[in-house]
Amino acid sequence: MTEDVAVLGVGLHPWGKRGRSFVEYGAAAARAALADAELDWRDIRSIVGADTVRGGYPGYVAGATFAKALGWQGARVTSVYAACASGAQAIGAARAQILAGLAETVLVVGADAAPKGFFRPAGGDRPDDPDWLRFRVLGATNPTYFGLYARRRMALHGDTPEDFAQVKVKNSAMGALNPHARYRKRVTAQEVAASAVVADPLRLLDICATSDGGAALVLSSMEFARRHCVAEPVRIRAVSTVTPRYPNTVLDLPDIATDSAVAAEPAAEPFRASIATAAYEEAGIGPEDLSLAEVYDLSTALELQWYEDLGLCAEGEGAKLLREGATSPGGRIPVNASGGLASFGEAVPAQAIAQVCELTWQLRGFAGERQIADARVGVSANQGLFGHGSAVIAVR
Amino acid sequence: MSRTRTPVVAGWFIGDGDGFRLLGTRCSACASVFFPREDAHCRNPACPGGDLKEVPLSRRGRVWSYTDSRYRPPSPYVTDPELPWEPYTLIAVELAAEGLVVLGQAVPGVTVGDLAVGMEVEVVPGVLHEDAETVWTTWQWRPTRGR
Numbered sequence: 001m002t003e004d005v006a007v008l009g010v011g012l013h014p015w016g017k018r019g020r021s022f023v024e025y026g027a028a029a030a031r032a033a034l035a036d037a038e039l040d041w042r043d044i045r046s047i048v049g050a051d052t053v054r055g056g057y058p059g060y061v062a063g064a065t066f067a068k069a070l071g072w073q074g075a076r077v078t079s080v081y082a083a084c085a086s087g088a089q090a091i092g093a094a095r096a097q098i099l100a101g102l103a104e105t106v107l108v109v110g111a112d113a114a115p116k117g118f119f120r121p122a123g124g125d126r127p128d129d130p131d132w133l134r135f136r137v138l139g140a141t142n143p144t145y146f147g148l149y150a151r152r153r154m155a156l157h158g159d160t161p162e163d164f165a166q167v168k169v170k171n172s173a174m175g176a177l178n179p180h181a182r183y184r185k186r187v188t189a190q191e192v193a194a195s196a197v198v199a200d201p202l203r204l205l206d207i208c209a210t211s212d213g214g215a216a217l218v219l220s221s222m223e224f225a226r227r228h229c230v231a232e233p234v235r236i237r238a239v240s241t242v243t244p245r246y247p248n249t250v251l252d253l254p255d256i257a258t259d260s261a262v263a264a265e266p267a268a269e270p271f272r273a274s275i276a277t278a279a280y281e282e283a284g285i286g287p288e289d290l291s292l293a294e295v296y297d298l299s300t301a302l303e304l305q306w307y308e309d310l311g312l313c314a315e316g317e318g319a320k321l322l323r324e325g326a327t328s329p330g331g332r333i334p335v336n337a338s339g340g341l342a343s344f345g346e347a348v349p350a351q352a353i354a355q356v357c358e359l360t361w362q363l364r365g366f367a368g369e370r371q372i373a374d375a376r377v378g379v380s381a382n383q384g385l386f387g388h389g390s391a392v393i394a395v396r
Numbered sequence: 397m398s399r400t401r402t403p404v405v406a407g408w409f410i411g412d413g414d415g416f417r418l419l420g421t422r423c424s425a426c427a428s429v430f431f432p433r434e435d436a437h438c439r440n441p442a443c444p445g446g447d448l449k450e451v452p453l454s455r456r457g458r459v460w461s462y463t464d465s466r467y468r469p470p471s472p473y474v475t476d477p478e479l480p481w482e483p484y485t486l487i488a489v490e491l492a493a494e495g496l497v498v499l500g501q502a503v504p505g506v507t508v509g510d511l512a513v514g515m516e517v518e519v520v521p522g523v524l525h526e527d528a529e530t531v532w533t534t535w536q537w538r539p540t541r542g543r
Binding site: 117118120121125127130132133134135136137138139140141144147148149150151152155156196197198199200201202246247249251255256257258259260261262263264 | 404427462466488498499501
């Protein structure tokens with residue numbers, strides 16, 4: 001087992017669509033995290049930025065962009081990109097620097113300013129880019145992949161559109177209590193059913209929006225936290241950022257086809273489950289130890305998939321777990337107490353960091369009306385394009 | 397003026413009518429199949445790496461899942477913004493012999509109501525879009541209905 005790192009500070013810029021630069025959102029979140037940690041930016045020895053592909057060059061060098069916005073002060077700088085898992089890889093890079101003794105304190109920042117409508121590939125003719133190809137050849141937007149997964153669950157496990165809608169009902173009720181969420185209105189099953197179909201069987205209110213937002217963490221060594229007089233900080237115990245194993249037999253974004261399973265036996269665990277397993281092994285815990293989970297509900301149906309991939313229930317029993325109320329506040333394992341992507345919309349490089357912010361507030365007992373009673377262990381899980389995914393385990 | 401028929405991507409499919417096939421590559425060492433074609437190196441990490449030879453994929457497979465696109469996709473998908481949007485269906489098809497799933501558009505007129513997971517479909521030539529000089533061709537999936 002590796003050592004823990006301490007979460008000294010967390011900060012979010014509220015999610016929304018404001019038409020401002022991602023730099024502004026990230027810097028605001030960073031200042032909030034520094035204030036929460038009671039640390040001066042000039043005392044931070046390293047900054048890790050989670051990149052965005054939407055801000056031009058400044059987005060590709062997010063670490064330096066945020067460092068400049070906060071004021072150059074000579075910190076070690078790192079920028080990482082891993083699609084939707086960028087924020088988690090930024091946390092992973094920061095943690096590695098702390099555990100290697102390269103830096104005692106690290107500021108992690110991710111922010112995005114999302115365009116209206118579907119995400120689209122970068123410009124130009126790029127027939128070697130799978131992300132360009134799926135749009136050029138098939139017009140396959142992200143929601144169409146979510147539709148494929150949802151329909152597959154209906155056929156294999158008997159999930160219904162009504163089950164999917166209940167995920168939105170649950171998450172919107174929590175989002176209504178979260179001052180950082182973009183959507184703060186409770187949604188009924190009837191409203192989901194009345195919204196337009198985007199990618200059959202999924203409707204507009206089954207699919208997460210794209211949002212502006214910014215999130216930041218101040219991480220430190222446990223030794224620094226003690227010297228800083230934080231006796232029992234929330235600690236990060238595992239950061240999993242593993243790749244799939246060949247052959248990957250699930251049609252993942254942005255691919256047009258899966259790997260072939262004729263010559264190699266697929267791993268017993270599919271990709272998403274293997275992300276969680278790596279985190280559990282690193283932390284030395286299992287799903288039975290969890291108090292709460294923050295999962296990547298890009299669609300309502302995908303939240304049910306995560307229940308199974310995190311081992312909260314057996315394969316095919318995600319909808320049953322939801323119907324029993326186990327994943328609602330007060331249930332055995334509340335999921336997306338923050339309101340989830342359903343209430344935030346996705347701000348890509350900020351989202352996995354925001355998940356850890358929520359875990360931290362919950363584990364500190366500072367989550368206000370959203371507080372999960374006696375939260376001691378939390379997991380976040382996420383998946384992105386090009387074989388990326390992450391899971392972070394935080395404890396108190 | 398006659399327009400040329402050009403595949404939307406070169407080397408991914410070949411032939412006409414019943415002779416139409418998706419083209420992949422197969423590793424001579426481990427027999428893994430790749431679609432879209434992999435021409436540089438076998439991606440099976442347990443394989444020392446053989447020659448990658450072009451191979452036609454099975455014509456028929458079974459529906460792994462399906463969905464549709466009710467809203468106009470963004471560029472580089474080509475549509476005429478002057479015309480009302482016509483949704484189309486997408487089908488992911490499991491090819492048993494190759495052990496992989498391939499996504500494609502359904503032939504025009506096939507809706508999600510016509511499909512079920514496990515149903516047999518076959519690959520057929522189709523037209524993605526046309527402009528003044530070129531008919532851009534692609535592959536499409538069509539239910540066989542026991543044909």
